């Protein structure tokens with residue numbers, strides 16, 4: 027052995043050296059392939075990322091905070107690698123001006139994602155259309171925007187007062203029931219079913235019952251969660267997608283054997299995500315198809331009730347929309363009241379902890395309406411209420427990163443080339459806190475929108491440009507702003523005129539009724555912080571945690587009078603509606619899915 031040991035050790039060390047060198051070479055090769063697969067076409071600064079993965083995992087700490095940290099390091103416009111995709115992140119108002127606004131054509135497209143445009147949208151039908159807001163630019167998009175604008179403009183909305191008036195009456199009834207309970211309750215259900223209810227009623231021209239309204243609200247809030255940026259990872263890293271497919275094809279048959287040992291959870295989560303996407307899409311397409319068919323039958327029978335889709339069909343009357351196009355427009359608008367409900371739910375929680383703001387709003391409402399019940403179908407008559415809605419859009423920035431864009435053609439910004447097909451994200455949350463545009467950006471200050479102020483309290487400015495980025499900007503800007511303004515105004519004047527709000531802890535029963543239930547994972551702090559008090563730090567729409575709000579009736583007699591008679595004075599209250607709840611929940615969703623709502 028003594029004779030052999032030098033030989034053995036030299037053999038071992040040379041084998042070891044060779045193995046080490048080989049491993050290092052393989053590692054270098056893998057890393058360089060990895061880096062080369064992580065694209066770097068945009069010469070903007072940005073954080074270093076991992077091979078193949080880029081910055082995907084760094085985003086997981088929370089979108090708003092990760093991007094805010096990088097804005098400090100890399101400035102108003104920087105670059106990220108999200109797996110195989112390269113993204114330009116715009117973080118300032120002047121960045122938005124230079125891109126979405128001044129070079130609108132180049133920034134007018136939208137990207138596609140495998141989960142949303144594949145598993146979700148194509149779940150039922152490979153030809154199923156995506157919504158206008160998630161579809162790449164083409165001439166068709168201009169046509170759809172033209173058709174929809176005619177139905178969503180401020181001038182058009184009063185023709186749907188009939189539907190809105192009934193929903194506001196229902197809202198005050200719901201709030202009054204909450205007040206009677208004497209305990210703190212979360213008001214998410216009240217606001218979302220009001221705003222989504224109005225959108226669904228006016229879209230199809232009938233007043234939907236409680237079951238359908240709850241279903242449409244629930245489906246839309248959950249479906250939007252499928253649009254989160256940077257997840258799932260296999261959407262961005264083809265190698266992981268391929269590996270996952272390979273492993274799944276081998277391991278899937280063993281899934282049920284592995285489950286008892288707790289070894290199948292990673293597989294289950296992949297299958298569950300896809301099953302959930304399919305289920306939501308099934309429900310959404312299911313009710314839109316049935317409701318469109320029902321609408322066509324009513325129109326053929328001569329029903330004159332105004333509605334967005336009905337008026338659109340009446341105006342076209344030459345069959346130029348295919349069934350798929352009808353479905354695209356219907357799914358685009360069916361849940362469009364969602365983000366108004368989100369904004370109101372955030373704002374009500376904040377107001378409940380701010381008696382000073384409630385008092386200012388109450389006094390301002392009394393001054394304008396002379397102590398009478400305010401008309402929720404008015405818009406913009408009480409400046410302070412209007413300013414509350416505007417500031418909620420800025421401060422809470424419920425659609426945190428906007429709807430992503432994609433460059434439609436090569437474009438140069440500040441001397442840097444951004445090629446066609448690059449993902450572009452305008453970081454609404456950060457832009458809404460741009461210190462060049464807003465003073466005290468971290469403070470909720472309605473006054474920044476009043477008495478000639480437009481964003482800053484220290485100077486008066488003309489109303490130039492969008493007030494904030496919660497509705498985007500440029501060629502694909504949100505088409506619902508007039509409706510959003512109307513809905514915020516109506517909900518707020520009624521709430522603040524009739525009720526006082528106070529925060530309180532949620533009891534077990536109230537917690538069980540939080541809507542949608544996923545918000546019941548915690549209770550928002552009294553500060554109602556837009557980041558710390560959201561359900562998930564990576565959701566594309568920031569959902570507020572549950573918030574207990576105890577309501578007290580300011581003037582019980584006045585409330586009782588309005589509920590008994592006063593509401594009848596609302597515009598079009600008496601207009602007959604022959605089509606109330608002509609479609610029932612059973613008809614629009616199959617029993618398996620119904621069980622979830």
Ligand code: HEM
Nearest residue numbers: 158159362365366428429496497498499502503504505506
């Ligand atoms: C508070 C409520 C709402 C918020 C926060 C919101 C936010 C947004 C955002 C961020 C975009 C993308 C804009 C861009 O990329 O520049 C968008 C697009 C859109 N919004 Fe809204 N929205 C709201 C309500 C509504 C309502 C009520 C309607 C319908 C009446 C509506 C219809 C649309 C449509 C059709 C698009 C797609 C535009 C396109 O891609 O060309 N939105 N919205």
